[in-house]
Amino acid sequence: MKHMKVFVTGAAGYIGGSVAARLVSAGHAVTGLTRDHDKAAKLAAMGITPVVGTLDDGALLSSIARDVDSVINAASSDHRAAVEAIIAGLSGSGKTLLHTSGTSVIADDAQGAHGAGIVFDESTPLVTPPQKADRRVIDQLVMSAAAQGIRSAVICNSMIYGVGHGVARDSAQIPLLAAMAREFGVVRVIGKGRNRWSNVHIDDVVDLYLRAMHTTSPGAFYFAENGEASLAEIGEAIALRLGMPSVVEWGIADAARMLGRSRAHFSLASNSRVRAVRARQELKWAPRHGSVQDWIRDEMPVRSKPTCT
Numbered sequence: 055m056k057h058m059k060v061f062v063t064g065a066a067g068y069i070g071g072s073v074a075a076r077l078v079s080a081g082h083a084v085t086g087l088t089r090d091h092d093k094a095a096k097l098a099a100m101g102i103t104p105v106v107g108t109l110d111d112g113a114l115l116s117s118i119a120r121d122v123d124s125v126i127n128a129a130s131s132d133h134r135a136a137v138e139a140i141i142a143g144l145s146g147s148g149k150t151l152l153h154t155s156g157t158s159v160i161a162d163d164a165q166g167a168h169g170a171g172i173v174f175d176e177s178t179p180l181v182t183p184p185q186k187a188d189r190r191v192i193d194q195l196v197m198s199a200a201a202q203g204i205r206s207a208v209i210c211n212s213m214i215y216g217v218g219h220g221v222a223r224d225s226a227q228i229p230l231l232a233a234m235a236r237e238f239g240v241v242r243v244i245g246k247g248r249n250r251w252s253n254v255h256i257d258d259v260v261d262l263y264l265r266a267m268h269t270t271s272p273g274a275f276y277f278a279e280n281g282e283a284s285l286a287e288i289g290e291a292i293a294l295r296l297g298m299p300s301v302v303e304w305g306i307a308d309a310a311r312m313l314g315r316s317r318a319h320f321s322l323a324s325n326s327r328v329r330a331v332r333a334r335q336e337l338k339w340a341p342r343h344g345s346v347q348d349w350i351r352d353e354m355p356v357r358s359k360p361t362c363t
Contacts, residue, residue, distance in 0.1 A: 059083045059122040060267070063109065063129035063136070065102055066093040069154055069211070069259065070128030071220015074102050076260045085118060087129065096221050112139035119143030124150040124267050131155045134192050141195070146203040152266055153196040155210040157252065157277065159186045161324035165306045166245025169284055171325025176275055176332040185316065193275065200272035207266050207274040212252035212282075212328055214259055215346050217355065225256065227321055228350065230313075232292050236357065241293045242304040244323035247286030252279035252328045255343030265337040277328040280341035285322060291350035 060077050064070030065086025077084045078101040086102040087109075088094050094104035107114045109129055115136055119125050120143045127140060131154055144151055159182050162171050174180060182190045199206040214225045235241040262278050270276075289301035310318040333339040343349065 057081045057083065058124055059085070060124045060126060061085045061087070061118045061122045062126045063087040063115075064127070064154075065097055065104070066090065066221040067128060068218045068220070068222040068225055068256070069214070070126065071222050072218045072256050072260050073126055073128060073263045075100060075219040076264060078102060080264070085122065093221055100220065109133045109136035112136070115139040116143035120147070122149070124152070126152045126154075126263060126267070128154045131189050132192065134188070134195070137192055137195060141199045141202065141204065144199070144204045148203055148205060150267055150270065151196065151199060151204050151206040152263060152270070153193070153206070153208050155189060155193050155208050157210055157212045157326040157328050158320045158324070159190050159193065159210065160328065161186070161320045161326040163319055164249040164323060164325050165319070166243060166247050166249050166285060166323045169248045169250040169325060171250065171327050173327040173329060174277070175329040176277060183320070185320065197273045197275060205270060205272045207270040207272075207276065209262060209266060210275065210277050210328070211259060212254050212277065212279040212326060213346070214254055214256055215349055216256035216343070218256055219260070228288065228292070228346075228354070231289065231322070232296065232354065235292055235296055235298060239298065241289045241296070241298055241301045242309075243285045243289040243301050244304050244306055244309050244318060246303060247289055247301060248284055249323055249325045250282050250284045251326045252277075252282040253346045254278045254280050254341060255349065258341035258343055261341070262333055262337065262339050265333075265339055269337055271336065274332070274336070276333040276337070277330040278333065279328050279330045281344050281346065282327055283346050287347055288350065291347040292354070295351050295354050296356065
């Protein structure tokens with residue numbers, strides 16, 4: 055396998071850090087963007103060449119993109135200027151750009167009341183809520199960069215679980231629910247918790263990124279999932295793992311006041327149901343972890359102190 059120079063934005067984050075760690079272990083030369091000097095030192099200790107900067111440093115992003123073989127944008131799904139700068143640096147090069155998106159682009163506003171959301175695959179016309187329209191535009195911008203001589207692709211992750219392999223160890227949703235449970239002594243789900251999310255283990259996500267980096271077709275869009283569960287089922291598994299009573303219902307208004315509207319409505323109370331057909335067919339991706347409930351009950355780290363603020 056050819057060793058490459060890869061630039062990873064969000065290299066100190068959960069997804070980017072896990073991908074970067076795997077790239078290093080595979081022998082690739084990885085440069086990682088981080089905003090924090092302390093995290094830069096941690097990246098260096100992992101064998102990643104750190105660059106301290108932000109997604110607003112367009113000239114820096116373009117310059118690094120020109121100097122590497124592949125770029126993996128895992129810092130933000132919503133920063134258009136950064137994507138434009140990376141595309142400018144890669145234009146006409148035939149190099150690879152993988153952009154990280156998330157399946158809240160097709161989330162509904164079920165407020166935990168039902169699990170009847172549409173199940174999308176890559177051939178299904180997407181229905182994007184107005185609050186996520188800008189994210190979808192960025193996804194399309196990345197895919198259209200194929201016309202500029204870039205081997206570009208979007209990886210649209212569903213709910214990710216599992217312990218990360220970089221500086222950041224926790225994903226977004228399940229650790230948040232567990233942290234709130236430790237703080238309040240009970241597992242809360244919004245509404246009835248009947249809404250369903252597709253999910254995927256971080257190790258399988260990393261495998262998908264590496265496969266796409268080597269073999270994606272230009273302009274591709276891939277969902278990442280391997281099963282689904284309702285938030286009530288996830289909550290019950292968390293309760294069992296933490297030795298707590300069964301879940302309790304949480305009103306959407308109260309949840310939004312504490313967590314913010316986006317996290318309450320679209321991260322925890324929506325339906326976000328997808329099938330990763332294209333990755334399995336084109337990239338021969340074969341995820342190995344198939345039950346988020348089993349992982350929660352058997353493997354989820356249990357901390358003694360609350361981390362929710």
